[in-house]
Amino acid sequence: MSTPASLCAVFQQTAARTPEAVALRDHVHGGALTWSEYAAEVAALAAGLAGVGLSRGGTIALMLGNRPEFHLLDLAAVHLGAVPVSVYNTSSPEQLAHVLRDCGARLAVTERQYLPRILASGVALDAVICVDGPAPGAITLGELKAATQADFDFAVAWAAVGPDDLLTIIYTSGTTGLPKGVELTHANLLAEIDGLTQVVDLRPDDVGLSYLPAAHIADRLAGHYIPIVYGLQIVCLSDLARLGEALQQVRPTFWAAVPRVLEKMRGRIEDALATAPTPRRWALRAAMRTARDGRRGVAYRLADRVLLAKVRAQLGLDRARWVMSGAAPLPPAVLTYFLELGITVCDVWGMTETCGVATLNPPAAIRPGTVGRALPGVELRLADDGELLVRGAIVTRGYRGDPVRTGELFDGDWLRTGDVATVDADGYVSIVGRKKELIINAAGKNMSPVAIESALLSACPLVGTVAVVGDGRPYNVALIVLDADALAALHRREPGADPHPLVADGVAAANSTLSRVEQIKKFAILPGPWEPGGDEFTPTLKLRRSAVSAKYAAEIDRLYPTPGAS
Template sequence: MRDVALAPAVTPPLTGGLADSVFHRAERDPTLPVLARRADTATGWEEVTALEVRDEVVDLAKGLIAAGLSPGHRVALMARTRYEWTVFSHALWAVGAEIVPIHPSSSREQVEWILRDADCVAVVVEDEQGVMTVGTVCTRLPRLRHVWQLDAGALRELAERGARVPYTTVESLRRIVLPDSTAAIVYTSGTSGRPMGCALSHRGLAYPCDTVLAGWIHTAAPPGRQPSVLAFLPFSHVYGIMIMLVCVRGGVLMAHEPEMTEAALASALTTFRPTYLYGVPSVFEKLYKNFLRAAEQAGRGALFERAAQTAREFAAAEERRRLGRGAGPGLELRLQHALYERTVYRRLRAALGGRAVRGTSGGSSLSREMCLFYEGIGVFVHDGYGLTESAGGITMQPLGREKSGTVGLPLPGTEVRVADDGEILVRGPSVFQGYIGDEAATRAALRGGWLATGDIGRLDAEGYLTITGRKKDIIVTSGGKSVAPAPLEERLRIHPLVHQAVVIGDDRPCVGALITLDPEFLAHWRAVLALQGDVQNREAREENALREEIARAVASANSAVSRAESIRVYRVLHEPFDRDNGLLTPSMKLRRDAIVRHHAAEIEAMYQARPQARRGPREPADWEEPDDVFR
């Protein structure tokens, strides 16, 4: 059993609740812009100062008091990532209430379950659709007293309702909020079974944020510039909440982009121009594929490929230098990198807004190759690690000793241990208070003060943590081989045509995979292919070429594992896994059990479709080369 911990960070002890940071910032830096939202101006953004945010929070808090809210009441927030979410959450914390985030795309059944399980007295929705969803279940929720709609002017109406409530009432309630009071009930992603509500305290949510601010905030922007972040991932997930709190508590200018479309994000990046990026692996992978597609459309695909490889080689050499394992990039590599800096890299950074210097990926593992690419082009993007039950952050890359392919070292004050079976155990101030209404599940997760994360990983000789998968996702083939799907899936997604991948194989003779294609890159790829041959045999040529490309992706993934762990059969699906068909969680995680059920017929056909060399049952030894099956 390996155990790693760093000394606690030098951070001021928390004496109150999360809302205090809004009030303290307004006192210290009243004119500092802290929030931004879309506006009809030349720059496209309206900045809001610390004092203006404080006043909005106070006015809203007074309205909540007038509406009958009191400490301990739970209020659900069911909206996209928008300005009002930040204001509403801090107003609720100011009166001692607890927030219950719900993703706005949640089904009626999911909404009813969370509202009932959390015993919510009110819910904030975004639009008429949200009102209709809650309206269909509210008769079965006797405790639910209020439904506030943001697009119908809920903030304005509540502020008017609370106009006669004295400011001192808000101050009195805010000052009795204790650090160990519950601040939020955040539900797990529900990748298998019903989501469970994790009770997170003000201290638990604040600790990883304040630790990151103490050790890393000075790297989040060029010298002399205020750090800025574009928030677009759902605040209904703990990752989004942590980003929001880091910004509010650290005086980082945070813009809100509710639209998750590629066009909206591209526009937000180039107009708001954040200095720090964050996202999940699929976001950074998609950006990379967009870079490649744009280069190929401009006739510079080969140039981009050479530049990308140089970026990775340069970053790998720099990594060896900072870890004391080499002298760094040689003269030839430095010259190549300098050439591509002038011709390629600065244009890539311009597409990200031109000011980003660093970034963090979370939610699942970002491949080492992708980390090295971004570092090589001048935007240091590396993995961190956390989960809902730990209020977000557990690890971070140590400055000056970053190691791609790992999630870094434990945050100061947090302990990480890897059990004999490979499960990651965590202990520290951010560990949750328990699952509401489920003492048995809480006892199972908290073992002697250690949180059993359910993740599988390893600690290297220097204490860096690598995540290899989820304990419950481990595949056991009929031959008894245990296979972690995550590393194979990461390598599959590196190929520009691959959008998603799910590795399967429980009780099967070999490992298989379900693959979806990136629609934008597929359209581009087909257009390029059409220019390279005759029209008469176009369809057959496309089919054969696509088979070859996916076969290359599978071969590349298989090169990282043993033969027994490699993918032997796969199927390419026409439709992606998404939230609409219930195969993705709101935090963009795969619902593996649901995917296997949804595609049961395709999976069965995939394993049966391979020609048999002889009659009788098929043995694992019969599966030699990968066999592709296109739907």
């Protein structure tokens, strides 16, 4: 793929190439836009944004759910050479105030349900645009379009956008401290897609599903940018509770997932099997064993058609040629489970600072337990302490208005990832854990809490969330929150059943896969849930470990022999 000047140029080429093909659908509210309609709306909204003061280099905040208006307004701003900044819908007024001031936004786009928080942030904005109807303190999309100035030249505006212009600023949620604004250019993004699509297959008639937060690079990449480059159809899902329904109806041909969604899918399959007739349960297990052992003869093809294909159809993944899992570690047992079902799940690794994906398991050569190999055009190196360093055109130029933290991000022209990793002889990368999160116990032994947590999540479907603690302690303990769906299924099968013995069995099973020093000696089951954007999790489901340790200090101390011991 030749590299065009900007995403604007790519979008205009795509819209001209397939004008009547459907580009966007709204699963919740209904309606669809073709590529020609998409392009016309972008032009009209860009003119309106220019009329209310947005210009080249300016920033505009978007606080929207997964709906077509996000795509339209994001691209309208991009065509002006302006910089859209999507914010998490869970953000408080105080968090919004930091992001709005840090990026210098003078305009904001939102929905009525989020408007009060935008207004309560106290940040002076030139205009707030509400996409779903009139609301006090905001203008409508109709009023925005009416603000167009007669001398505005849309074609001149987007043609002036070049590869080194900013495409977006994405704020990392961060497990500590204030979020950092990662600056990504058009060149960064186009290099990312060029490398990515040399490894995975994309086709003009592909259909994807946008349901992850637009403030995160994962949905921005898979649900917004890639479809623009390849002219794919995206279905927007603003109600995550309807994900299962949407998957069954949309039947995406490619899909970006996160480990927690895949873990819950596996749990639902297992719950259904627990009450299925014994012959069916046995037959499915046998078919999955056949897939795992690589015996893919006539018997496997029959089992796949009769059993495994039905499971894939029930999940809505019967057309999916590949599923990409990222944003958090995927337990190898979960990955293997889906491979046995005939679903190609490619575990990836990357950061916002690398446009989302830097390494990828090739669909035809997946190695569970690794995050694959470097994308074409990406270089990797291990520092003396095992930290993974990255170099290439996908790497950010730095953090918005923060030269100090930008300086700390780089070692020369190598990006410091903060992840400790190993790389095998074939270039496959395994992530050991976050450099700053490694546990060093009282005996001076180093270990990764992520690896221990992954083992427990694989061993016990009842466990929804786990945080392993042991830094400076004599042994490791675990704080566990049960999965609500799995617990409900247990109580349907066995009313009043105590989950504690099952969790204990899961801990024992996980410990059998760990070294003695890594093993969990004690655990506590805590009330939940731990929600994205709450005290325990960032909006992208990364554990706030220091916050967890502080909030549950009493519970942790009770798991050690001397209360208050450190």
